[in-house]
Amino acid sequence: MATIELRQVEKKFGELYAVKPMDLTIRDGEFVVLLGPSGCGKTTTLRMISGLETVSGGQILLNGHNVTWRHPSARDIAFVFQLYALYPHLTARENIAFPLQAQRESPATIEQRVNEVVKLLRIEHLLHQRPGKLSGGDQQRVALARALVRRPAAFLMDEPLGALDAEFREAMRAEIKRLHILQRATTVYVTHDQIEAMAMGDRIVVMSAAEVQQAGTPHDVYYDPSNLFVASFIGSPGMNLIKGRLADGVIRLPGPQNGYSGLPEWRESLYKVIGNDKDVIVGFRPEAAQITADGALAGEVYAADMHGAYTMFHVNLNETDIAPEIVHIRGDRQTDYPIGTPVRFDLNPEMVRFFNPETENAIRREAA
Amino acid sequence: MSNVELRGITKHFPSVTALRDVSFSIQDGEFFVLLGPTGAGKTTTLRIIAGLEKQSEGSVLFDGQPVDALTPADRDVAFVFQQYSLYPTMSVYDNLAFPLRSPLRRLAEPEIKRRVEATAEKLRISHLLTRKTARLSGGEMQRVSIGRAIVRDPRLFLMDEPLSNLDAKLREALRVELEHLQKTQGITMLFVTHDQIEALTMADRIAVLKEGRIIQVGTPGDIYDRPATTFVAQLVGTPRINLFEASREDGRLIVKGSDLHLPAPNASLPAALLLGIRPEDIKPDSAGQFSGRVTLTEPLGVETILHIQSGQQTLLSLVPGISPARIGDEVRFNIVQEKLHCFDVNQQRVGA
Numbered sequence: 001m002a003t004i005e006l007r008q009v010e011k012k013f014g015e016l017y018a019v020k021p022m023d024l025t026i027r028d029g030e031f032v033v034l035l036g037p038s039g040c041g042k043t044t045t046l047r048m049i050s051g052l053e054t055v056s057g058g059q060i061l062l063n064g065h066n067v068t069w070r071h072p073s074a075r076d077i078a079f080v081f082q083l084y085a086l087y088p089h090l091t092a093r094e095n096i097a098f099p100l101q102a103q104r105e106s107p108a109t110i111e112q113r114v115n116e117v118v119k120l121l122r123i124e125h126l127l128h129q130r131p132g133k134l135s136g137g138d139q140q141r142v143a144l145a146r147a148l149v150r151r152p153a154a155f156l157m158d159e160p161l162g163a164l165d166a167e168f169r170e171a172m173r174a175e176i177k178r179l180h181i182l183q184r185a186t187t188v189y190v191t192h193d194q195i196e197a198m199a200m201g202d203r204i205v206v207m208s209a210a211e212v213q214q215a216g217t218p219h220d221v222y223y224d225p226s227n228l229f230v231a232s233f234i235g236s237p238g239m240n241l242i243k244g245r246l247a248d249g250v251i252r253l254p255g256p257q258n259g260y261s262g263l264p265e266w267r268e269s270l271y272k273v274i275g276n277d278k279d280v281i282v283g284f285r286p287e288a289a290q291i292t293a294d295g296a297l298a299g300e301v302y303a304a305d306m307h308g309a310y311t312m313f314h315v316n317l318n319e320t321d322i323a324p325e326i327v328h329i330r331g332d333r334q335t336d337y338p339i340g341t342p343v344r345f346d347l348n349p350e351m352v353r354f355f356n357p358e359t360e361n362a363i364r365r366e367a368a
Numbered sequence: 369m370s371n372v373e374l375r376g377i378t379k380h381f382p383s384v385t386a387l388r389d390v391s392f393s394i395q396d397g398e399f400f401v402l403l404g405p406t407g408a409g410k411t412t413t414l415r416i417i418a419g420l421e422k423q424s425e426g427s428v429l430f431d432g433q434p435v436d437a438l439t440p441a442d443r444d445v446a447f448v449f450q451q452y453s454l455y456p457t458m459s460v461y462d463n464l465a466f467p468l469r470s471p472l473r474r475l476a477e478p479e480i481k482r483r484v485e486a487t488a489e490k491l492r493i494s495h496l497l498t499r500k501t502a503r504l505s506g507g508e509m510q511r512v513s514i515g516r517a518i519v520r521d522p523r524l525f526l527m528d529e530p531l532s533n534l535d536a537k538l539r540e541a542l543r544v545e546l547e548h549l550q551k552t553q554g555i556t557m558l559f560v561t562h563d564q565i566e567a568l569t570m571a572d573r574i575a576v577l578k579e580g581r582i583i584q585v586g587t588p589g590d591i592y593d594r595p596a597t598t599f600v601a602q603l604v605g606t607p608r609i610n611l612f613e614a615s616r617e618d619g620r621l622i623v624k625g626s627d628l629h630l631p632a633p634n635a636s637l638p639a640a641l642l643l644g645i646r647p648e649d650i651k652p653d654s655a656g657q658f659s660g661r662v663t664l665t666e667p668l669g670v671e672t673i674l675h676i677q678s679g680q681q682t683l684l685s686l687v688p689g690i691s692p693a694r695i696g697d698e699v700r701f702n703i704v705q706e707k708l709h710c711f712d713v714n715q716q717r718v719g720a
Contacts, residue, residue, distance in 0.1 A: 037535070166563075170607055174675065178664055181695060193536075199666035199673070219690050222669040235669050237540050287670050287688075303547040305569035308592045308605045309648040309686065312569070314544045322492045326544065330670070333589075339551045 001028045002063055002077075002153035002186040004049060009058035011044050017210045018044045021058060024205060024215065029184040031177070033201035035191055037233075040207040042190045043158055049188060050079050050156050062153075078152035085143060086131040092142045093118075093127040099150050117148045120179065137168035144176070154186040161196065173199055194234050198222065206230050222285075224353070228360040231283050231353070239283045240327045242317070243357060246270055246280045253282065254325040255317040258297050262349035269366045273356055280363075281355040286312065286330040288351035291337075295344030301337045302326055311335065315343060370431045370523040370556065371396055372417065377426035379412055379580075386412045387580045390426070394524075397554045399547070403567040403603070404577035410560040413577070414526050417558065419443045430523060441472065445524045446517035453513065456502040460493060460512050463501055467520050487519045490553060506538045507545050514549060527559045531566065543569060564604045568592065576600050593707075598715040601644045607673055607684050609709070610650070614643040621708075626679035628658060630703060634719035637710055641718065644709030647673065650685035652693070656700035662693050676701065 004026040011019040019041040026032045034042035047053035049060060051072035060068045067075050086095050093114065100110045118124055123141050131139055140160065147155065160176070161169045177200050180187055191197055197204045198218045205215045206229070214226040225231035225239065232238035244251040244260065249267065251260045260282060263270065274280045291313065299315035302324055311331050316324040329345055337343055354363040373393040379386045387409045394400040402410045415421035417428055419440035427434050435443050454463050464484045468475050475483075488494040491511045496504065501512060517525060531539045547570050550557050561567055567574050568588040576583045576591065576599075584596040595601035601609045613624040616637050621630045623643060630643075652674070663682060664675035672691035676683045676699060685701060693699060710719045 166606075167602075167608065174664055174666065177666070181664070195668055198668050218667045218669065222667075222690065232537070236536065238537065285670065303544045303551070305543070305547070306588045306592075307565065308568055308588075309646070314548075321548075322495075339548060 003028050003061075004154060004186060004188065005059075005061040005064075006045075006049070007059045007061070009045070009048060009060060010056050011041070011048060011053065012056040017041075019048070020211045022212055024212070026186060026188060028186055031180050031187045031189065031200060031202045033189045033191060033197040033204045034207060035194060035197040035201075035204050035233075036207035036213075037192055041210040042192075042205075042207050045207070046156050046158055046188060046190045050077055051075050052079070076152055077154045077156055078147045078150055079156045079158070086139060086146070088131050091128050091130055092123065092134070092145075095131065095142055096127075096145045096149055099146060103150075113149050113151075114145075117145045120148070120182065121145050121175075135168075136164050137172060140164065140168070140172055141175070144179070148179070148183075152185065154188070157187065157189045159191055160189075161191075161193075169196075176200065195236065198234070206233065208233070223351070224362065225283075226362050228281065228283075228355055231355070231362075235285060237286065237312075237328045239285055239353070240289070241281050241283050241355065242325065242327060244280055244282050245277065246274050247277045251280060251282055253297065253317065255298060256319060258299075258317060260297070260347065260352070262347065262352060265349075266354060266363075266365055269363055270354060272366075273363045274354075279357045281357050283353040283355055284347050284351055286328040288348045289327065289329040289345050290348070291329055291331055291335065291343050291345045293344060295346040297346065298342065298344050299327065301339055301341045301343055303339060304337060306333070309333070313337065313343070315345070371429075372524055372556070372558070373429040373432075374413070374417070375427045375429065377413070377416060377423045377428070379409070379416065379421070380424045385580060387416075387423070390577075390580070390582055392575050392582060392585050394556060394558060396556055399550050399555075399557045399559065399570055399572045401567040401571035401574045402558065402560045402577055403562070403564060403574050405562055405603075407579075408562075408577040409580040410562075410577055411528055414528055414558065414560055417443075417524070418445050418447065418526055444522050445526055446520070446522035448513055448517050448525055448527045448530060454501040454509060454516070457500065459497065460488075460499055460501060460504070460515075461497040463512055464488065464497075464515050464519050467516060473520075483519055487515050490518070491515045491549065506534070507541055510542050510545055511549070514546075518553065518555070523556065525555055525557045527557065529561055530559075532561070532563070546570065565606075568604060576603065594717065595644075595709065596717050598642055598644065598711050601709055601711070605646060607647050607686065610645045610647065610683050612643050612645075612681060614641055615639060616641065621710075623678075623681060626681040627660075628678055628681070628703075630708065631705065633705065633708055633710070637719050638712050640713055642711040642713070642715065644711065645683070645703060646707060646709075647684040647686035649704035649707045650676070650683055650701055651704065652685060652687055652699050652701045654700055656702045658703065659698060659700045662695055662697045662699055664695060665691060665693055667691065674699070 006024040008021045010021040036042045048055050059066055097110050097114050121141050126138055161172050204221050206213045208229050214221055214230045221234050242253055244253040299317040302316040303314045305312045311333055313329045313331050314326050318325045375391055377387055377390040404410050416423045427436055465480050468480045493511050571588055573587055574591050575585045584600050592604050614621050616632050616639050619632050621632050660676035660678040663677045666673040667690040672687050674685045676685055712718045
């Protein structure tokens with residue numbers, strides 16, 4: 001078992017923060033994803049947990065013990081890098097057995113543990129092949145087996161699927177999650193891919209500019225993003241974020257007649273945080289809008305994308321297309337509106353969120 | 369702008385045959401996408417149309433006239449590259465004027481000015497003309513690169529994976545922009561990609577290429593709803609289509625190793641077949657006909673992928689929102705009968 005605790009952990013290069021002071025507790029058996037664009041500090045955080053990178057301040061605790069200055073090999077944590085770190089001259093079986101041989105385990109133990117992990121990953125049929133003969137997905141399975149065979153207390157994975165084709169990535173994503181559920185080893189997983197993070201994480205730590213933006217369940221970060229960054233980073237496309245002006249109980253939005261008045265439950269909080277005749281950002285997911293003949297909001301179809309199971313409509317709220325104000329609306333396949341068609345739509349008030357344009361933070365609704 | 373037709377194009381390289389008898393035509397004003405994995409022959413096709421590569425057999429026709437003897441310059445097609453192909457230290461105006469200032473054209477500056485301004489107007493970048501391209505947003509750069517191609521009014525635009533090195537958010541935004549521009553400007557476009565989402569979302573029609581052969585040509589709807597082979601069925605759609613070995617017995621389809629027995633949609637189906645079911649056509653329903661156990665959930669936000677085990681088979685089901693289903697739950701579900709995809713053992717579509 002392993003709990004990992006970061007207390008005010010930070011990393012500076014000269015005067016520059018790679019990671020600003022950060023607190024995070026990862027429970028035993030939890031799958032935590034560090035998510036963010038490149039340069040956000042997620043890999044540095046992972047490397048500090050592993051001990052490959054020293055901290056500039058703060059403490060790292062493993063099972064309650066301070067390991068901040070302990071050598072990586074003394075932390076009992078397996079680090080899975082991106083694929084293809086297999087030894088090309090060894091067979092799959094030899095690759096998997098390698099860490100145990102290095103630990104001088106007995107041949108009987110090695111045999112037993114290799115067999116166990118091979119069965120778990122369903123790769124019995126590949127054992128005599130060398131890595132060069134294996135597909136990308138199978139190489140990844142062997143690499144995973146080699147990490148698993150050590151039975152580490154925790155896994156740290158840095159974009160392990162980054163090098164794979166889309167088709168393998170989907171399958172391996174499910175495979176890693178399935179293994180995690182079977183083994184319940186504490187896992188910290190770094191990715192820049194929000195779909196991967198949503199699909200895999202028990203909890204997602206969204207990072208940007210060396211700082212944690214939000215730590216929460218997939219449900220939290222999707223439905224209640226803490227700020228504009230999280231709202232637009234999660235989802236494809238991200239949340240629609242439209243600047244409007246709050247005045248007399250209505251938010252005026254771009255476009256000649258557009259106003260949003262589904263505010264009763266928010267009114268008090270909005271006036272408290274924003275105030276009358278002030279700008280506010282209205283956020284809603286593409287599926288929170290619905291095109292309907294008598295919708296309260298209006299725009300013109302700017303482009304329409306067929307995605308197979310659904311169609312995404314991109315609707316311009318402004319009358320001009322020099323500076324289009326596009327909202328994305330998810331619709332069903334049956335409807336088809338050519339570019340330029342005027343459309344009306346409504347928002348599901350349950351799924352509308354508000355943000356303060358100055359702080360960029362979400363405005364929370366006060367409990368009634 | 370013009371029609372483009374490929375007739376029986378074959379291309380042999382010393383060690384490999386890159387294209388075999390490739391034929392298709394692109395209509396005036398059409399957004400045509402060549403979709404296929406790496407090595408399928410997409411880029412070779414593009415290069416043959418542009419005249420950068422000579423085919424071994426077959427003919428390329430523009431507006432019904434063979435262009436096989438014409439040089440790349442005389443074919444008058446425009447390659448549109450990614451934004452970094454703009455000259456960063458030049459203004460937008462000079463970037464747009466660049467192709468017109470080519471010694472081959474010998475246009476007078478007033479004529480160049482007229483054309484640049486007309487193009488800028490069309491692309492809504494008139495306000496950017498004095499700006500250096502390094503200071504533009506991604507969407508603006510994309511418009512300028514297209515502008516540089518449009519300004520000389522080519523017959524055809526060729527794009528080779530122009531979005532593939534960009535991050536996901538920018539790619540999404542540019543896709544929308546490109547689609548809007550192509551449609552509103554009536555550009556004839558041949559766009560090459562390995563990304564099925566790009567193909568489905570932007571194309572009027574898609575040609576699926578595999579190992580140098582055309583597998584299917586159709587609208588995105590055709591390709592998605594009536595894939596010609598299992599390869600095409602698996603190429604488009606995320607998550608991937610469920611594909612099972614099945615047999616037809618007494619008017620029913622029986623999925624091997626599972627409890628799934630479905631009415632056979634067509635009496636003429638072969639006895640042994642492959643059955644494809646798109647994840648969105650497996651619909652959990654408390655009164656559903658089938659049952660299974662949830663083995664994994666992948667909440668993506670707008671929808672959740674449920675892995676449902678039935679016998680030894682695992683089905684992927686795509687459900688709206690973040691599903692409350694938990695691993696180990698027994699679920700009942702229905703399968704949309706009208707949307708079954710049947711393939712014979714040679715992986716060719718059969719039946720409706």
